[in-house]
Structures are given as structure tokens and as C-alpha cells.
Amino acid sequence: MFIQAKNIRFSYNSVDVLKDVSFYIEKGDLIAILGNNGAGKSTLIKCINRILKPKFGTILIEGQDVEKLGSEIAKKVSYVSQRNQVTRLTVFDAVLLGRKPYVTWGISKKDLEITKGVIEMLSLQKISMRFVDELSGGELQKVIVARALVQEPLLILLDEPTNNLDIKSQIEVMNIVRQIVQDKKISALMAIHDINLALRFIDKFILMKDGKIFSSGGLEIITEENFSEVFGVMVKIKNIDGRPFLIF
């Protein structure tokens, strides 16, 4: 097993938000975490990359406990957060920042090469000298994904990476993430509210409800019963072009 979360519990103050959450991720998995507001999706993501410390439980990456990794975790896990603070940097420098976990005495030729490579992969060459605080939402999101990639992680965590993006940019970001997971043989875990976007691009799911995993698995768990229960509204699921599509 590539990544394993075992019995994760977390509380803010004394309110239990994650209640014994366990799951595993195989190499090459792209997994969507779906659930209502407040279900615990962001908290789970933050526990995996140690922004938050679980009250109980362990997370293993290739058998190594993330608690014992210290700052080395940044070489294994990268994070595309829901809210991005933007400082006045060029796109190139903003992406290069993702190499920080590897920089010891200064930026190496390898750091620059990897940054250049990722910028090309995401077709950001034309805007590489522009300032990030002058970009559109979609352009900025691609830069944030690029920064997560130059970290060369084994696992990318993405919290609502398509928020505020137009349809074209949403599709672009989803395609990029899916392609990278396949090509680099890494894994990605994505919290996402747009269920139909997830159903179109992703084949594995964790359904969260009230701080617990309601169900996890492949397309077989995408049922009207499960979704109605998890989201608390009656939904219909139709098949469109071979993919499930949710109607409410």
C-alpha cells in the first residue's frame, strides 16, 4: 500500500471533526473526496500533510510515518490549498518556490531545469515572466499546481482546485492533474464540491459525512442511495457518454 491513513481522529477545541477515518491510496490513484460543507474534507487533507496534527491515528507514506518525517514531508507531499496568498513574484519564481524543500546552499541547475520543465508541461511559458498578482484565476491556479509539481511529491493534496474557475479552466486543471498522476505514477487526493466535474474525471471516491467515511471505492459506490444519504437531498444519477452524471 502506497499511502495509508489509520484511525485518524481530530477535534477543533473539543468538537470532534474527524472520527476514526481510515483509508488507503495506491500508486497512480486520483481520488475525489466528496461531502457536504463541514464534513471534514479540508481538515482531513490538512492532517495528511501535518498542517494539523491528528489527536489519534497514523498516516504512512510508503510505510513511513509522516509524523517522523519532519520537514522531509515536503519532498513527499505537496498541497494546493483552497485559499492562495499571492505575493508579487513572477510566475517562474512562484513555481521555483516549490523547490524550497530541496534547496540547501542556493538554487541549483536541477531546480531551474525542473521548474522550466513543469512550466512547459503546463504551457505556462508565455506568462512565465508575468507577475502572479496580475493573473486570471485560471492562470493562477495552474501556477499553484505547477508549484506543487516541482516539489516532485509522491502525493498531491488538492483542496477545491477548481473553485472560481470557468469551465475551460476547470477542465484544464482536471486534465493536468489526471495526466500528471498517470505519467509520474504518483497519487492525488482532491476535495471537490463540483460532483459532476469529479464524476467526469475521477474514478475513485471517498464519500464523507459528519467526519466519517460513509463509503469509499470506485464507480460502484456512485449510487442514488449513497449520494442522497451523504448530501441529504434526493438525487438521480444518469449515465451520459459512459460516465455517471448527477441530477438534483
Ligand SMILES: Nc1ncnc2c1ncn2[C@@H]1O[C@H](COP(=O)(O)OP(=O)(O)OP(=O)(O)O)[C@@H](O)[C@H]1O
Ligand atoms: N480553525 C477551525 N476552528 C474551529 N473549527 C473549525 C476550524 N476549521 C474548520 N472547523 C470546523 O470543522 C468542521 C469541518 O471543517 P472542514 O473545513 O474540514 O470541512 P469541509 O468538509 O472541508 O467543508 P467545506 O466543504 O465547507 O470546505 C466544520 O464544522 C468547521 O466549522
